[in-house]
Amino acid sequence: MTQASGTRDGLEGVETRLFIGGTWRDADDAGTIDVLDPADGSVLASVADGGTAEAMAALDAAADAQAAWAATPPRERGELLRAAYELVAQRADQFARVISLEMGKPLAEAKGEVTYGNEFLRWFSEEAVRVRGRWMENPVGGSRMLTMKKPVGPCLFITPWNFPLAMGTRKIGPALAAGCTVVIKPASQTPLTMLLLAQVLEEVGVPAGVVNVVTTSSSREVGAALMADPRLRKVSFTGSTEVGRGLIGQSAEHLQRISMELGGNAPFLVFEDADLDAAVEGAMVAKMRNMGEACTAANRFLVHESVAEEFGRRLAERMSGLTVGRGQDDGVDVGPLINAEAVESVGALVSEAVEEGARVLVGGKPAEGPGWFFPPTVLVDVPAEATINRHEIFGPVAPITTFSTEEEAVAAANSSEYGLVAYAYTRDLTRSLRVSEALAFGMVGLNTGIVSNAAAPFGGVKASGFGREGGFEGIEEYLDTTYVAIPL
Numbered sequence: 001m002t003q004a005s006g007t008r009d010g011l012e013g014v015e016t017r018l019f020i021g022g023t024w025r026d027a028d029d030a031g032t033i034d035v036l037d038p039a040d041g042s043v044l045a046s047v048a049d050g051g052t053a054e055a056m057a058a059l060d061a062a063a064d065a066q067a068a069w070a071a072t073p074p075r076e077r078g079e080l081l082r083a084a085y086e087l088v089a090q091r092a093d094q095f096a097r098v099i100s101l102e103m104g105k106p107l108a109e110a111k112g113e114v115t116y117g118n119e120f121l122r123w124f125s126e127e128a129v130r131v132r133g134r135w136m137e138n139p140v141g142g143s144r145m146l147t148m149k150k151p152v153g154p155c156l157f158i159t160p161w162n163f164p165l166a167m168g169t170r171k172i173g174p175a176l177a178a179g180c181t182v183v184i185k186p187a188s189q190t191p192l193t194m195l196l197l198a199q200v201l202e203e204v205g206v207p208a209g210v211v212n213v214v215t216t217s218s219s220r221e222v223g224a225a226l227m228a229d230p231r232l233r234k235v236s237f238t239g240s241t242e243v244g245r246g247l248i249g250q251s252a253e254h255l256q257r258i259s260m261e262l263g264g265n266a267p268f269l270v271f272e273d274a275d276l277d278a279a280v281e282g283a284m285v286a287k288m289r290n291m292g293e294a295c296t297a298a299n300r301f302l303v304h305e306s307v308a309e310e311f312g313r314r315l316a317e318r319m320s321g322l323t324v325g326r327g328q329d330d331g332v333d334v335g336p337l338i339n340a341e342a343v344e345s346v347g348a349l350v351s352e353a354v355e356e357g358a359r360v361l362v363g364g365k366p367a368e369g370p371g372w373f374f375p376p377t378v379l380v381d382v383p384a385e386a387t388i389n390r391h392e393i394f395g396p397v398a399p400i401t402t403f404s405t406e407e408e409a410v411a412a413a414n415s416s417e418y419g420l421v422a423y424a425y426t427r428d429l430t431r432s433l434r435v436s437e438a439l440a441f442g443m444v445g446l447n448t449g450i451v452s453n454a455a456a457p458f459g460g461v462k463a464s465g466f467g468r469e470g471g472f473e474g475i476e477e478y479l480d481t482t483y484v485a486i487p488l
Contacts, residue, residue, distance in 0.1 A: 008044055009328075010097025011192065016047040018054055018215065019198045021061030022208020028053055033188050033217050038104040038336040039326040039371045047191050050214045052225040055183070058212035062154040062181035063231045065209030070151045070179040072207075077177055078128035083204040085121040088114065088197070095196060099164055100327040102190045104335040104372075105290055107328055117166030119454035120470065124173035127475050131178065146484040151179035152257050153233035155478070156226050158219070158247075159194065160238045161187035161338055162293045168194050170458070170469045171236045172201075176210065178478035180234065183212045185222060189338055191215040223247065230254045234478065237261070238295075241418075241463045259467030259477050261295070261459060263392050264420035267413035268298035269435070271406070272306045274425035275447075280314045282449030283398065286423055288322070288376065289450070291334055292396040293342070295464075296421050296443075296452065300389050302409050305402040312380045312400050316361035319376035319398070324367065336372045337395060343372045346395030353379055353388040353399060363397070384412060392418070406431065414440045420460035421451055442468075 016032075017024040031049035036042065069077075088095060096110035105113070133147040155175050159167045164186065175182050186194035198213045216222045226232055227250045234257040237247050241262040251258050268286055270279045286298035303311050327335035337343050343366050350364055363377030374395050382388065382399040389401060403409040413422055421443040424435050436444045442460035445451045452458060457468035467477050 008101055010094050010101060011045060014045070014098060014192050015195045015199055016045055016192075018048045018050050018058075019195070019202070019211070019213040020054065020058045021064075021212065022202065027051065033191070033215060035102055035189070035192060036339075037101060038338055041370060041372075044101055045192060047195065047215045050216045050222070051218055052221055055185075055214050055216070055222040055226055056229070058183045058214050059154060059226055059229055059232060061209035061212050062183050065207060066151075066154055066181045069181050069207065069210050072179070074128045074131065074177075074179075077179065078125040080204055080206050081121050081125035081128065081173060081176055084200055084206070085118055085125060087200050087204055088118045088121065091200070092118075095165060095193065097328065098192050098196055099190075100335070102192050103161060103164060104327050104338065106332045106335050109290065110327070113163055113166050116452060116454070117163070117169045120166070120169040120173040123454040123470070124177040124475065127174070127472070128177035131475065131479065133481070143488055144486040146486060148482050148484070149479040150482060152478055152480050153180060154231055155180050155182045155234040155236065156223070156232055157182055157184045158223065158235070158237045158239065159184065159186050161189040162290055164190040164193035165197065167238050168197060170474075172197075172211065174469070174475040175234075175478050176206070178475050180478050181210045183214060183226065185214055185216060185219065188215065188217050188219070224250060227251060227256065228253065232256060234258070236467070236477070241465075244465060257477070259469065260465030261467070261469065262420075262463060262465035263418055264295040264297070264460065264464055265299045265390070265392050265416040265418040266296060266421045266423065267300045267302050267416075269409050269413060269422070269424040270301070270303040270307065270311055271409070271424070271426040271428070271431065272304040273427050274307065275427060276307060276311055276314065278447060279311065279425040280318060282423065282425065282445070282447070283315055284318055285449030286445070287398050288319075288334065288396060291337060293338065293394050295392075297394070298398070298423055298449070299393055300413075301398055301400040302403050302412055303400055304409075305404055308380070308400060308402045312361060312378060315398060315400075316378040319378050319396075320362045322376050324373055324375055326371070334376060334396060337374055338372070340372055342394065343374050346374050346393060346397060349388045349391060349393055350377060350379065350397055353382055353386050356383055356386045358382040358386065358388075358399065390416070406435065410435060410438045414438075417463040418460070419462035420464035421445065423449060
């Protein structure tokens with residue numbers, strides 16, 4: 001087994017083995033997966049490549065630990081999560097460097113992810129003691145009704161590469177708080193962050209078997225084997241809608257509880273009365289967070305025709321001032337995309353948009369040289385029916401399409417099959433309410449370019465999935481309700 005190289009500052013001491021039943025172990029066949037640096041394609045580390053046998057061993061451990069963990073007092077579960085929060089905070093610099101190295105985002109953004117992701121551990125440490133049922137009199141008399149909440153049981157978490165810490169803690173926090181054990185399959189591109197988090201959870205005393213991590217290059221086979229086992233009672237997935245649909249189908253055999261946080265195609269509406277300074281600032285956040293590699297990233301800029309030219313000019317000016325480079329270097333604003341396929345996909349969407357009539361104000365073509373870089377790009381005169389408006393870009397490209405009326409803007413925003421998040425900028429209060437109610441999305445950012453918050457219910461509608469992560473609602477995804485009828 002190749003350990004993470006000490007030549008990469010931040011990777012020293014990061015485990016690269018599977019974590020199953022409280023034990024760090026190699027894959028049965030000693031196979032490994034290379035984790036690549038997206039800034040130059042070099043190998044950062046090699047992690048264990050587990051298969052179905054190791055995955056089933058992880059489920060065995062989770063199932064064996066379930067009863068004892070569910071019986072652990074909520075206060076104790078919450079205190080373990082709080083201890084993990086404190087330790088992650090102490091090691092925030094290391095977590096940020098690991099995230100930046102394996103995923104590519106600039107260190108400043110990686111530190112932001114650590115702060116955001118860690119907040120789920122703190123939030124759900126506090127929610128562990130607030131799980132409650134109810135007691136009431138039967139409305140027709142003669143009996144009492146008692147409801148109680150119970151953990152759903154062992155869970156499978158499949159997490160994406162773009163937020164390797166936050167997408168894990170957003171699931172682990174409520175599950176552990178509710179009394180569920182977990183098997184986690186992190187993305188093979190960015191497994192080191194989750195392995196580091198598992199080390200933290202082990203260090204603070206989370207019991208063996210409660211958290212298990214299986215890194216694998218055989219995601220489809222591993223997921224299918226786990227979901228075919230009736231002991232698995234819950235699946236939470238963050239990723240593409242295509243993969244999500246497949247998992248939903250697999251869950252039918254054993255009727256597992258599922259949460260799906262799937263694709264997005266977020267519209268960013270700018271009305272004629274918007275504060276353009278604020279709108280451009282919000283656009284930079286909504287578009288460029290994580291180099292645009294986020295399901296919440298603004299994907300379609302729908303701008304009123306009277307302000308579109310000025311908005312496009314200002315946005316292009318801001319985008320052209322960003323520095324592209326290795327995420328660990330000082331002064332870098334935009335890191336590499338995750339791999340060569342991502343660069344090719346983004347480039348193809350931009351080229352097709354130009355063929356369909358769009359004009360490039362800044363950027364537009366992949367950067368030359370090593371690594372998987374694509375410069376910040378602004379397109380104007382993008383036809384409403386352009387291909388780029390129908391697909392999730394997952395890159396630093398802002399296509400601008402104009403509209404004439406509020407009704408036209410809302411209709412265009414809602415025309416997508418996706419419904420994760422929408423953004424809208426206006427200074428008209430009544431329009432704010434009308435548009436927020438009319439938008440068919442699970443979340444709306446009103447005069448803000450960021451909606452993510454551990455205290456808020458994160459999730460979408462339509463092809464963007466279902467279920468909520470975070471907020472008071474987040475822990476309910478991991479609880480079953482039992483009703484007890486008590487005659488008097």
